[in-house]
Amino acid sequence: MKKRRPKKDHKVDARQESQEHFRKAVLHAPFPVMIYAEDGEVVEISRVWTEITGYKHKDIPTLKAWVEKAFGQKDGFARPYIDNLYNLNMKVEEGDYQIMTKNGEKRIWSFSSSPLSTLPDGRRLVISIAADITKRKAAEKEVQESAWRLNMVIERAGNGITVSDNQGNFEIFNSKMQEITGYTIDEVNCCRDFSAVLYPNKVDRHNAIEGLKSAKSGEGYHEAETVICAKDGSKKTLLVSTSVIHYKDKDMFLSVYRDITERKNSEEAIIAAYKMTRSILDMAPIGIYLARSDGSIEYVNSAMLEMSGDTREQFESMNILKVPSYKKVGLDNLLKAALKGKPFFIGPVEFTSYYAKKTTIRNFTGLPVKEGGENKVLIFAENLTELKKKEDELIKLSQAVMQSSTAVVITNLKGQIEYVNPSFTRLTGYTSDEAIGKHTRLLKSGEIRRSVYKQLWRSIVSGGEWRGEFHNKKKDGKLYWEYASISPVRGPDGAISHFIKLAEDVTERKKNEKIIEETRDQLALQAMDLQKANVDLKLLYNELEKKNLELQKLDKLKSDFISTVSHELRTPLSITKEGISLVLDEVPGRINEKQREVLFTSRNNIDRLARIIGDLLDISKIESGAVGVRKEFIDLAFIINQIAGFFMVKMKEKGLKLRVKVPKDGVTLNADGDKMTQVLMNLVNNAIKFTDKGSITIEVEAIDGYVQCSVKDTGMGISKENLPKVFDKFQQFSRVPGAGERGTGLGLSIAKGIIDAHNGKIWVESALGKGSRFTFTLPKT
Amino acid sequence: MPNKKILVVDDELDFLKLMKMRLEANDYEVITAANGKEALDLIKFRKPDAVLLDILMPGMDGLQVLKIIRKHDKELPVFMVTAFSNMERFEAANKLGASGFIVKSNDLKKEIENITSAIMLSDKFKGQKKV
Numbered sequence: 001m002k003k004r005r006p007k008k009d010h011k012v013d014a015r016q017e018s019q020e021h022f023r024k025a026v027l028h029a030p031f032p033v034m035i036y037a038e039d040g041e042v043v044e045i046s047r048v049w050t051e052i053t054g055y056k057h058k059d060i061p062t063l064k065a066w067v068e069k070a071f072g073q074k075d076g077f078a079r080p081y082i083d084n085l086y087n088l089n090m091k092v093e094e095g096d097y098q099i100m101t102k103n104g105e106k107r108i109w110s111f112s113s114s115p116l117s118t119l120p121d122g123r124r125l126v127i128s129i130a131a132d133i134t135k136r137k138a139a140e141k142e143v144q145e146s147a148w149r150l151n152m153v154i155e156r157a158g159n160g161i162t163v164s165d166n167q168g169n170f171e172i173f174n175s176k177m178q179e180i181t182g183y184t185i186d187e188v189n190c191c192r193d194f195s196a197v198l199y200p201n202k203v204d205r206h207n208a209i210e211g212l213k214s215a216k217s218g219e220g221y222h223e224a225e226t227v228i229c230a231k232d233g234s235k236k237t238l239l240v241s242t243s244v245i246h247y248k249d250k251d252m253f254l255s256v257y258r259d260i261t262e263r264k265n266s267e268e269a270i271i272a273a274y275k276m277t278r279s280i281l282d283m284a285p286i287g288i289y290l291a292r293s294d295g296s297i298e299y300v301n302s303a304m305l306e307m308s309g310d311t312r313e314q315f316e317s318m319n320i321l322k323v324p325s326y327k328k329v330g331l332d333n334l335l336k337a338a339l340k341g342k343p344f345f346i347g348p349v350e351f352t353s354y355y356a357k358k359t360t361i362r363n364f365t366g367l368p369v370k371e372g373g374e375n376k377v378l379i380f381a382e383n384l385t386e387l388k389k390k391e392d393e394l395i396k397l398s399q400a401v402m403q404s405s406t407a408v409v410i411t412n413l414k415g416q417i418e419y420v421n422p423s424f425t426r427l428t429g430y431t432s433d434e435a436i437g438k439h440t441r442l443l444k445s446g447e448i449r450r451s452v453y454k455q456l457w458r459s460i461v462s463g464g465e466w467r468g469e470f471h472n473k474k475k476d477g478k479l480y481w482e483y484a485s486i487s488p489v490r491g492p493d494g495a496i497s498h499f500i501k502l503a504e505d506v507t508e509r510k511k512n513e514k515i516i517e518e519t520r521d522q523l524a525l526q527a528m529d530l531q532k533a534n535v536d537l538k539l540l541y542n543e544l545e546k547k548n549l550e551l552q553k554l555d556k557l558k559s560d561f562i563s564t565v566s567h568e569l570r571t572p573l574s575i576t577k578e579g580i581s582l583v584l585d586e587v588p589g590r591i592n593e594k595q596r597e598v599l600f601t602s603r604n605n606i607d608r609l610a611r612i613i614g615d616l617l618d619i620s621k622i623e624s625g626a627v628g629v630r631k632e633f634i635d636l637a638f639i640i641n642q643i644a645g646f647f648m649v650k651m652k653e654k655g656l657k658l659r660v661k662v663p664k665d666g667v668t669l670n671a672d673g674d675k676m677t678q679v680l681m682n683l684v685n686n687a688i689k690f691t692d693k694g695s696i697t698i699e700v701e702a703i704d705g706y707v708q709c710s711v712k713d714t715g716m717g718i719s720k721e722n723l724p725k726v727f728d729k730f731q732q733f734s735r736v737p738g739a740g741e742r743g744t745g746l747g748l749s750i751a752k753g754i755i756d757a758h759n760g761k762i763w764v765e766s767a768l769g770k771g772s773r774f775t776f777t778l779p780k781t
Numbered sequence: 782m783p784n785k786k787i788l789v790v791d792d793e794l795d796f797l798k799l800m801k802m803r804l805e806a807n808d809y810e811v812i813t814a815a816n817g818k819e820a821l822d823l824i825k826f827r828k829p830d831a832v833l834l835d836i837l838m839p840g841m842d843g844l845q846v847l848k849i850i851r852k853h854d855k856e857l858p859v860f861m862v863t864a865f866s867n868m869e870r871f872e873a874a875n876k877l878g879a880s881g882f883i884v885k886s887n888d889l890k891k892e893i894e895n896i897t898s899a900i901m902l903s904d905k906f907k908g909q910k911k912v
Contacts, residue, residue, distance in 0.1 A: 574885035
């Protein structure tokens with residue numbers, strides 16, 4: 001170094017001069033500067049260099065010495081480094097290094113080296129300028145550390161912390177916030193406007209943004225409640241404090257969130273509990289109200305309002321220290337005392353409510369309560385009105401028991417008498433003083449079987465009622481009958497506490513019962529007789545039924561008999577008739593007039609007999625239902641004309657006129673022609689028989705679906721009493737005296753039978769002496 | 782002209798006797814049978830001009846006899862005799878080819894007159910057929 005100086009001093013030329021200047025400048029540079037040659041010789045260091053490192057130029061004559069000292073490296077310097085520096089086309093080499101000062105202090109220098117110029121001896125120079133960035137580095141480190149710490153704090157914070165811009169983009173979204181929201185940082189980052197995710201509800205979102213804005217508008221700090229929607233859809237109530245910070249060259253919102261959902265919930269639970277308490281109070285059957293220290297009403301429940309009859313508004317507007325009705329019963333003083341901490345009870349008192357003027361009987365209980373430092377009084381009012389009423393009723397009831405004609409006995413569970421009413425005394429002779437405390441067996445006569453008592457006890461102890469009769473003994477020893485009903489009495493807890501016996505004297509009734517029983521026995525005997533008679537009747541009935549069947553059989557037999565007999569009768573009759581006819585016809589020989597007359601009469605009677613037999617046959621057929629109706633289309637008018645012709649001579653002989661009224665076109669109907677002839681023959685024959693003068697009219701006409709035919713005469717007629725019997729069998733009301741055709745009494749029966757078999761009707765209109773009119777109708781088909 | 786020969790069949794012998802008297806008074810030659818079998822024999826061997834046949838007879842009744850007669854001879858006048866008029870029986874007999882009816886309870890004189898004319902008619906018819 002000494003060598004160089006003289007060089008410097010000696011060579012005074014422009015270049016040297018400028019180099020000298022440069023060196024001076026370097027020497028006095030406000031930052032560490034070192035100039036060294038390519039061989040490692042340190043040419044110059046700045047004063048600042050020495051100031052900081054403590055090393056003077058002589059301490060570090062070579063780069064190697066510097067490196068050894070500052071970096072603690074033996075072979076820290078290498079020529080290739082400088083070669084490289086030059087080869088790099090004189091580019092500046094920068095780097096931060098930690099150096100060690102002479103007194104062991106560590107400093108951080110930021111080096112920038114660059115090739116400088118060449119020394120006169122040809123050696124290349126390098127200038128190394130260092131900036132002592134120890135402080136900066138330290139500050140940087142501190143910032144880094146504080147940032148890291150901040151991050152730690154932010155990340156580990158018990159609160160959610162976010163930093164966001166006014167667009168809803170989040171720079172910071174800490175773990176707690178992730179935990180609260182359920183969203184990961186990636187999910188937050190990939191969202192353009194994540195606030196829209198957090199606040200799906202527009203109102204919440206609006207409120208949240210308004211909150212941010214108010215923070216921005218200068219308040220600096222804003223606290224509000226906000227409700228966000230977590231990833232799982234649950235609502236979270238967060239308390240958020242927002243302030244504006246300058247972050248990354250922007251005004252941003254730093255928000256600290258506290259999850260108060262739980263608290264919120266518990267708050268709600270408290271509110272619900274409070275509400276429930278209120279509703280319990282409201283539902284309480286007892287009147288409850290709370291008065292403040294000034295006597296105003298803070299709370300009143302429904303039962304109270306119901307009791308007073310006032311509306312809630314009326315009641316709550318009341319000052320109980322001033323209401324006269326409270327004064328009247330002395331409650332005002334009690335209330336004042338209660339407000340000073342002295343509880344009270346008063347009642348029952350008759351109390352009239354202030355507004356509704358409703359009078360009730362109440363008990364009042366006042367409890368002093370302290371709420372929020374204020375003395376209040378909680379008042380319970382019990383409505384005793386109903387209870388009073390019941391009490392009155394009970395008194396009435398007991399009077400009724402007292403006065404009842406029924407003997408009443410109340411016993412305890414052991415059967416010891418606790419109460420008897422006057423009727424009991426009247427019945428048994430025992431006064432209540434004598435009876436009370438005794439066992440009910442006092443009345444036992446010994447005439448009732450033990451099992452009855454056992455059954456009684458079993459029944460009533462199990463809660464049932466027992467009814468029955470006792471044969472008991474009076475005080476004077478007389479026996480009496482009572483009809484008793486014994487039932488258990490239950491206390492308010494539902495357990496049986498007593499037994500009550502209601503008894504009536506039935507001794508008289510018992511006597512009557514005996515009589516009734518005897519009567520009943522007699523009646524029973526009679527009933528048995530009646531039953532027997534009934535059985536006999538039944539037997540009789542059966543027998544009758546049997547006989548009836550036999551009769552029916554007989555009837556059939558009769559019909560068969562008649563039909564057979566009629567048959568059998570005909571043959572000999574025909575033979576006899578023929579025999580007489582032969583004689584009358586003088587086949588066997590001549591006869592005289594007298595003989596002829598006798599035989600003629602005989603033959604007439606034989607004819608009559610034949611007619612009777614014929615009619616009998618017909619009637620038996622009708623009765624057995626064996627009338628064979630052979631229906632065909634016939635002209636009734638034609639039949640009538642035939643019959644008229646048949647009887648013409650007979651009527652002329654009798655001097656009767658015959659009128660026939662038939663339609664010109666005839667009257668056709670579906671009927672048995674022979675049978676119709678038979679009916680008409682009968683009717684006309686009868687008419688002639690019973691008519692001595694006048695006329696007989698035969699009429700026929702068609703009416704709708706029917707044909708009506710009548711035979712009218714001007715004869716003797718039929719009496720009223722005989723009229724109903726006209727169509728009966730063997731009815732001959734007026735025998736025609738003298739000779740001539742005799743009737744059989746069966747003609748009209750047969751006629752009716754035939755008309756009936758045709759589903760027609762036949763009837764007669766007649767009066768004695770005024771002729772008869774027989775009419776029948778037949779359906780056309 | 783020889784008298785017409787009439788066979789009267791009836792189980793009532795009294796009736797047969799009187800009928801024979803009545804018919805002979807009317808110039809008929811009368812042969813009688815008391816039952817159906819006898820009647821059929823007499824028809825076969827005596828060849829009557831007409832038959833009066835009682836319907837109700839024990840054993841073979843009149844309708845059965847008529848049936849047999851009509852098997853061999855469709856023209857022989859056979860008059861059915863009944864105790865009283867019974868339409869059903871008449872119809873049954875008609876179907877079997879009865880020539881007419883006599884009702885015993887009626888006036889037999891008139892009935893005989895009726896059958897006489899019937900026999901004469903049938904006779905004429907018979908003669909015409911033969912020619």
